[in-house]
Amino acid sequence: MGTEVRVPTLGESVSEATVATWFKKPGDRVAADEMLCELETDKVTVEVHAPVAGRLVEIVAPEGTTVAVSALLAQIGAAEAGDEPAPEKTHAGAEAKAGAGESKMIDVMVPALGESVSEATVSTWFKKPGDTVAQDEMLCELETDKVSVEVPAPAAGVLAEILVTEGTTVAAGSKLALISSDGQGVAAAPEAETPKKTEVAPAQEPAPKKDVEDAPSAKKAMAEAGLSPDAVQGTGRDGRIMKDDVARAVAGASQAAAPAPAPQPALPRQPVPADDAAREERVKMTRLRQTIARRLKEAQNTAAMLTTYNEVDMSGVMGLRNEYKDAFEKKHGTKMGFMSFFVKACCHALKEVPEVNAEIDGTDIVYKNYVHMGVAVGTPSGLVVPVVRDADQMGFAQIEKKIAELGLRARDGKLSMAEMQGGSFTISNGGVYGSLMSSPILNPPQSGILGMHKIQERPVVEKGQIVIRPMMYLALSYDHRIVDGKGAVTFLVRVKEALEDPRRLLLDL
DSSP states (O other): OOEEEEOOOOOTTOOEEEEEEESOOTTOEEOTTOEEEEEEOSSOEEEEEOSSSEEEEEESSOTTOEEETTOEEEEEEOOOTTOOOOOOOOOTTTTOEETTEEOOEEEEEOOOOOTTOOEEEEEEESOOTTOEEOTTOEEEEEEOSSOEEEEEOSSSEEEEEEOSOTTOEEETTOEEEEEETTSOSOTTHHHHTSOOHHHHGGGGSOOOGGGOOOOHHHHHHHHHHTOOGGGSOOOSGGGOOOHHHHHHHHHHHHHHHSOOOOOOOOOOOOOOOHHHHHTOOOOOOOHHHHHHHHHHHHHHHHSOEEEEEEEEETHHHHHHHHHHHHHHHHHHSSOOOSHHHHHHHHHHHHHHOGGGGOEEETTEEEOOSSOOEEEOEEETTEEEOOEETTGGGOOHHHHHHHHHHHHHHHHTTOOOSGGGSOOSEEEEEGGGGTOSOOOOOOOTTOSEEEEEOOOEEEEEEETTEEEEEEEEEEEEEEETTTSOHHHHHHHHHHHHHHHHSTHHHHHTO
16 A cells, blocks of 8 residues: 655645646655655745655656645555665764664754744754753744744654754744654764755755756746746746746836836945944844834835824723722733723724724725724834734723733744734833833834823813823824824724723713
8 A cells, every 4th residue: 555645734825736846757766755846836835745765656646737735646655675775865863873773863844934924043942962852842943024933842852963053044844953762863963063064065056947847837927928938037946937936027027128216225334433343232133123124114105104192081991990900800810901991992983983994905995894903012022913803892801811811922922923913903002111102103004003101190171170180192193095184083082082981982982
């Protein structure tokens, strides 16, 4: 009975792929984990490896075939008695033997990084070659554009070799390290101190174009665009031309036909005196910080951003909270904070001014009949915005519990990609740091963000009398392309009214 080779999981929202290239033909001997073929999806190229060693008996899906997840690609049969053993890639320590048996080497792979995230940077290794590891013990931490990802040990044993050093960028599914399940294979660890770079160097050299089979979808795209293969720079394996390469070539040709103005070069840093330079420290920006910088600048460059301000008397909320906070915590097991009041007030106001909860898609406006509330959280790595989904359908206790859970996981770097995507409106609380007033920046593609600030007692006039009240400034930054000034002011007034008289939330007024 042969072993089936099937289409692996292709990622969220990807249900099919095209067989781009077979690297083996029927009758060829294959080793376990040896690459058999490449699949091409709308987003990425996926390598398919042999699940076992043996002989490739049959290819069921030839090149150019569109296949679904779990579809049968090929059959691998058992090796025949007289076959030469297939060459396998050897790593330092992988050939060590003990008595009659060989040590079993287990690969440590880069886990799935989430939708739209294809690569990560190895941030920290918590183990070194030769260390004993337990199953599920954390080996290293990867840093993506949005979250940190922990890589646990797939099995107990000894860390035989680290293949990727700290600071290296790796793709999803890449090999990070090797674990010896029986503790053998580490005798060669001294050799592992000097990685065999020469073994992988030849693979970096592009193969001659005439010996490389381009992706079927790329051939079709080149034919439609009237491009020759020589005009396209391939980025696939061995210089293979992929569909995205053709799209870039077409876009480049269009730009060449209508040259755009030359971009402004970034201004170089001004020279500093040697004494000052000796006391400076240069640290590379983390991927998260780079992403924050890029997205915030994109928001400024894209949206017609404007901010309107108001102030709110927090006496009503503070009085209600002081009166019921003990009973609330006793019943619901969570503390009553101010955030649930602000979330409910914003949900209430968004019903009246739905354009603040909408977004622009090309020439369309997408109105959302739900509220996925983003709550900005400061972490040691930077600002992240976890999302409270369907906040408009939640009660005060549910909102408080969810915000507390997301905030704790954000500070620990445990948030998943799904928990930071899909927000329709955002609340940012700079008041916890003492900010009295600020202009928050939009979180694209959202059209509104509310800025909370410090509660400060101030003299105000009430019914002709000067009284002291706990006041907070509110700031609403909005996209003027979709939200008019009247709508923005109305939204902020409704939030103010709901907070100054929380009973309005119960009566939906």
